[in-house]
Amino acid sequence: MLEAVRATDPEIRRRALERLAAAYWRPVYTYLRLHWREPEEEARDLAQGFFVALIERDLAARWDPSRARFRTWVRTCLDSFVADERRAAGRRKRGGGAVHVPLEAEGIEDELAGAIAPSTEDPDTFFRREWIRGLFTGSVRALRDELRAAGRETRLRLFERYDLADEADRPTYARLATEESLDIAKVGNELYAARARLRALVLERLRECTSDEAEYRAEARELFGTDEP
Amino acid sequence: MNRLSDEALAHLRDVTERPELPGDRYEIHERLGRGGMGTVWRATDRELARDVAVKVMTLPAASDRERGRLQREAHILARLEHPGIVPIHDIGQLADGRLWYAMKLVRGVALDRAVESVSALPARLRLFLRLCETVEFAHVQGVIHRDLKPANVMVGPFGEVLVMDWGVAKVLGEPEEGEPAAPPSAGAADASGGAATDGGAATDSTSPGTVLGTPGWMAPEQAAGRAHTVDPRADVFGLGRILHALVGSEPPRRLAAIVARAEASRPEDRYGTASELAADIDRFLSGTAVSAYREGALEKLGRLVERHRVAILLLLAYVVMRSLLFLWGDR
Ligand SMILES: Nc1ncnc2c1ncn2[C@@H]1O[C@H](COP(=O)(O)OP(=O)(O)OP(=O)(O)O)[C@@H](O)[C@H]1O
Numbered sequence: 001m002l003e004a005v006r007a008t009d010p011e012i013r014r015r016a017l018e019r020l021a022a023a024y025w026r027p028v029y030t031y032l033r034l035h036w037r038e039p040e041e042e043a044r045d046l047a048q049g050f051f052v053a054l055i056e057r058d059l060a061a062r063w064d065p066s067r068a069r070f071r072t073w074v075r076t077c078l079d080s081f082v083a084d085e086r087r088a089a090g091r092r093k094r095g096g097g098a099v100h101v102p103l104e105a106e107g108i109e110d111e112l113a114g115a116i117a118p119s120t121e122d123p124d125t126f127f128r129r130e131w132i133r134g135l136f137t138g139s140v141r142a143l144r145d146e147l148r149a150a151g152r153e154t155r156l157r158l159f160e161r162y163d164l165a166d167e168a169d170r171p172t173y174a175r176l177a178t179e180e181s182l183d184i185a186k187v188g189n190e191l192y193a194a195r196a197r198l199r200a201l202v203l204e205r206l207r208e209c210t211s212d213e214a215e216y217r218a219e220a221r222e223l224f225g226t227d228e229p
Numbered sequence: 230m231n232r233l234s235d236e237a238l239a240h241l242r243d244v245t246e247r248p249e250l251p252g253d254r255y256e257i258h259e260r261l262g263r264g265g266m267g268t269v270w271r272a273t274d275r276e277l278a279r280d281v282a283v284k285v286m287t288l289p290a291a292s293d294r295e296r297g298r299l300q301r302e303a304h305i306l307a308r309l310e311h312p313g314i315v316p317i318h319d320i321g322q323l324a325d326g327r328l329w330y331a332m333k334l335v336r337g338v339a340l341d342r343a344v345e346s347v348s349a350l351p352a353r354l355r356l357f358l359r360l361c362e363t364v365e366f367a368h369v370q371g372v373i374h375r376d377l378k379p380a381n382v383m384v385g386p387f388g389e390v391l392v393m394d395w396g397v398a399k400v401l402g403e404p405e406e407g408e409p410a411a412p413p414s415a416g417a418a419d420a421s422g423g424a425a426t427d428g429g430a431a432t433d434s435t436s437p438g439t440v441l442g443t444p445g446w447m448a449p450e451q452a453a454g455r456a457h458t459v460d461p462r463a464d465v466f467g468l469g470r471i472l473h474a475l476v477g478s479e480p481p482r483r484l485a486a487i488v489a490r491a492e493a494s495r496p497e498d499r500y501g502t503a504s505e506l507a508a509d510i511d512r513f514l515s516g517t518a519v520s521a522y523r524e525g526a527l528e529k530l531g532r533l534v535e536r537h538r539v540a541i542l543l544l545l546a547y548v549v550m551r552s553l554l555f556l557w558g559d560r
Contacts, residue, residue, distance in 0.1 A: 111232035129235075136241050137233055163244060166236045192249050196325060199245040203288075213291060221287045224246030225260065225268065 021051045023209030024074060026108065026134035031075070031127050033112055036082050040109060050081050063211075069219070070211045075127040111137075132223060135209075139201035140164070143194065154180055158187060159194040199224075248285045248323055255283065255331065266299060266396055267327075271334060274318070281318060282334045289326030296328065298396065303330045305372055305395045313363030313392055335383050335391055343384035344475060350484075353475045354510055359390040361468060361507035367392070368461040368503060371401040375459065377467030378446040379474060397441040405457055446470050449494045462496040465506055469499070472510075483532075484513055486522035 025047060032043040054077070063073045147156040158176055165171075177184045206223065210216040233241070246268065248257060258271045267286040274281050290296035306317040320330040337343070340356070347353050360382060367374060374381075374395060381394040399405065442451050448466035451459050469491025476484055487509050493499045500506040509519045516536030518524065524532065534541060 129238075132242070133233055133238055136238055140233070140241075163241060164233075164237055166234055167240070191244075195244050195247075196249075198241070200325065202245060217288060217291070221263075224242055224287070225263065 017051060017054070019208060020054065023205065024131075024134075025051070026137065027127060027131040028074070028078060029108060030112065030130045030134075031078065031123075032082070034130075035123060035126055038082075046082060046085060049085065050078055053081060065211060065215070069215060070209070071128065071131055071219070072124060075124060079123065131209075135202050135205050135223070136198075138205055139198055142201050143198050146197070147194070154182075155190045155194050158190050162191060163195065248283070248327065248329060250283070250329065251321060251324065255281070257283065264394065264396070266302075267329075272331065274331065280334045281331045282315075283329055283331045285323070285329040286327045290328060299328045299330070301400075302396045302398070305398050305400065306330075306332065309367055309370055309372060309395075311363060311366045313359065313366065313390055314395075315391055315393065335385060335393070337383040337385040337389075337391065339380050340382035340384055340390075340471070341379035341474070350476065350480075351514055354514055356384065356388065356390055357468075357472055357475055358507050358510055359388075360392065360471070361503045361510070363390065363392045364464050364468060365503040365507065367398075368464065373399045373401065373459060373461055374464050374467070375399055375447070375451060376442050377464055377471060378443050379471055382471070399457075399459065448496070450496060460496070461502055462499045465499045465501075465503060466492055466496075468503060468506060469493075472506075481513075482528075483519050483522045483524070487513060487519055490521040 028050060029043055029047045032038045032046050033040070036043075038046060063070065067073075068076070143159070144156060147153070147159075158180065161176060162170060162173075171179075173184050173187045176182075177187050180187070182190075202223070203220065206219055207216055210219055248270070250257065250272070254274060254276050256273045256275060258273070261269045261271050261282060263269070264284075267284055269282050269284045272281055272283045273279070284299075286299055290299075300320075303317055303320050306315060310316065315333045315335060318331045318333070320328075322328050340360075344353055344356070347356065364374065364377070372395070374392065376394060376397050377392070381392065383391045383393055385391065441447075444452065446467055448459065448463040451463050469488060472491055473488045476488060480488065487506070490498065490509075491500055491506050500509070505520075509521055512519045516532060518529070518532070
């Protein structure tokens with residue numbers, strides 16, 4: 001994907017930029033809102049400007065894969081971008097060039113309501129968690145759309161009731177089986193099918209926002225499981 | 230949609246990794262650990278009603294080469310039937326393409342933790358001897374481990390010693406990924422002692438993937454990127470490092486000499502095989518002269534006195550008794 005970001009053809013570059021923004025806008029926006037404590041409007045503006053700058057200032061070309069993961073590098077760039085912008089007197093009108101990044105920030109404010117950035121956490125851990133949250137949020141959405149389109153309402157309900165619930169509200173398989181008039185094994189199978197598809201969707205997204213096979217695999221190793229932050 | 234809470238996110242990260250093995254045979258429980266290739270889970274084998282460990286790759290293999298790594302490890306385990314090596318029971322592929330294999334569940338702790346409760350030197354050395362036996366067995370079967378370190382050795386509740394993690398092992402006579410396909414050229418390879426390496430001209434290739442093993446534990450020749458051409462003495466080095474860690478900071482001189490020979494930087498200065506190393510440890514334990522150490526006359530006397538202490542005491546007692554009897558009888 002990064003190859004395309006560096007392409008000379010503006011059309012290819014624009015499309016690459018859109019993909020980059022699609023993969024990263026959620027963690028970038030959340031980071032701007034919670035870590036930098038930018039108000040809604042400014043955060044949106046900054047996010048937009050950031051993705052444009054990535055291309056126009058040729059920032060992507062300066063990334064050195066041997067020194068940092070792409071994710072970490074994006075976060076570092078974002079930090080200096082915000083610092084620069086804050087220093088600049090007033091905010092210039094951004095995004096005025098050939099590139100416009102569609103940020104589907106729709107609904108994200110509702111998601112963020114009540115969320116606070118833990119002040120003790122180091123920025124990279126915070127950004128990383130938001131990035132993972134972004135991968136899963138987008139994938140859960142896609143899964144939901146898919147299941148609805150395929151008419152698999154039961155599978156979707158089971159998934160939402162069980163896998164999206166917090167520990168305390170999570171029903172037992174037996175309870176779900178009674179509620180849905182299914183046998184327990186079937187509940188297990190439905191859940192497993194939903195998770196398997198979710199996993200595939202997460203991995204598709206991961207591929208979009210990593211630079212190469214090696215980084216993709218390294219990130220995947222740390223994505224699943226609960227051992228670390 | 231609400232923001233995924235930290236808790237829900239953690240749950241999703243967990244359930245999307247949890248494998249579902251085909252059929253009803255295995256029930257997956259908790260994670261036992263993670264490694265470079267994948268995650269190891271505790272599972273119940275319902276057919277045989279026993280617990281096993283199941284290793285599952287993180288992702289489907291991207292290439293035949295990657296597929297090869299886990300399969301190779303499985304094949305090595307299958308080939309090395311020995312009480313010091315976990316037996317493998319089953320191998321397969323998940324619906325999404327991830328490879329897995331089931332092996333004996335080891336209920337033990339890594340060597341470094343295990344020896345915390347074993348302070349006596351002879352007891353530690355006896356554990357080490359068992360480790361040497363297993364490594365020697367593998368060598369005789371033509372397999373070099375290449376990643377020996379305390380974390381890869383498990384000690385079970387009955388003192389059984391298991392050598393784990395054969396993922397980067399070398400099978401002598403089998404070509405490896407990235408290995409220069411040069412024909413064997415006489416004299417090019419380091420041919421002194423040990424088993425023959427698989428021919429090859431020793432290139433100093435340091436292309437990525439060539440350096441396998443763990444820094445601090447692997448032999449210098451392996452760290453230098455010549456992993457393809459290493460011979461059993463690379464494992465002797467690993468054993469030497471482990472021994473070093475086991476004997477503490479001030480081992481007896483003869484033992485220190487054994488350590489030094491085992492972990493010598495040049496392969497030709499080391500013991501040629503794990504069993505030669507074990508033999509010296511054995512000699513040390515029984516108080517006979519070790520091959521790694523040339524002792525002075527006084528030291529030799531000291532060692533002999535130490536070794537034959539009981540006999541010498543008996544002899545002395547005898548002499549004293551005789552003298553007393555003699556004196557008495559004289560009166
Ligand atoms: N047969 C087993 N029984 C019990 N626990 C095991 C077994 N095999 C592995 N483990 C646990 O799982 C962990 C991961 O093992 P694994 O072999 O995947 O990785 P590793 O030893 O860290 O090596 P590497 O990263 O080089 O592949 C180990 O540290 C160990 O705690």
